[in-house]
Amino acid sequence: MLDAIDRRIINELQGGVPLSHAPYAECAARLGLSEDELLARLGALLKSGALTRFGPLFNVDRMGGRFCLCAMAVPEARWDEVVAAVNAFAEVAHNYRREHALNMWFVLAVETPHGIAAARAAIARATGLEVHLFPKLREFFIDFRVSA
């Protein structure tokens, strides 16, 4: 589905988009494309879902907010209902099903440090299930870059 130019766009534009008057023109020049072609391809990559977003990636920790990884052991018979209940919380940014007794893993993103405890309590109340918190104690490395 992705051609060689799409892959170069994804691989080379995961950072470093300039804060300037014509950033797409500058990025296009780096890639040997025209500005129009780059804009058209970014639009298509967003539309197809290959890119979830094109723009700034914020670090909520540095904005006074918090992220916290959480997990729940959801009974299979209640799966759909619990997915709907958990996803309905705006604080739930990502949610994945994983193969383990703890089968639902999600990330809470909140704007204040005390927001994690409040969201945890609200989700526990809404689902009747325990919400395990796995806050990061130390970050060894983060590289959000992906090779396409």
Place this chain on the structure above:
Amino acid sequence: MTTVTPALDAIDRRIVAATQGGLPLTPHPYAAIAADLGFDEAEVITRMGRMLAGGQIRRIGAVPNHYLCGMTANGMTVWDVDDAQIERLGGQVGALEFVTHCYERPRAPPLWPYNLFAMVHGANRAEVFDKTERIKALLGASCRASDILFSTEILKKTGLRIGAG
């Protein structure tokens, strides 16, 4: 958890709210954001530059969807590592080129004995297993137990949602 740095001011927060869904795909995206907010382009560029320097913005660019980019296997590898060794070994695991996130997190015994989390992506599960073997070799006797939790479904992925404040 990490330390709190000074909160953004109201104008910064409006810029965050206006850009968290992505930049406009127009030749002058910062000017377009500025026009929507009633500022000039220089104000938006200056403030976003400050947030980039301050770490509130990690980077500006493409945010790929691993699955649709062919990296369909996503294994959260988890390890019970000797606390006395985790700082040294965590740094080594995090430096592996195929590890995209690496954190120390609290254990939750007896259900959850693991304190090191390393996210490994691959084109298929075999590739993730191969990469996981390299982590296992690196940790050696300092690791008491491990597991790989493959994700089988994305249930939600919206990214950050912050209000304009």
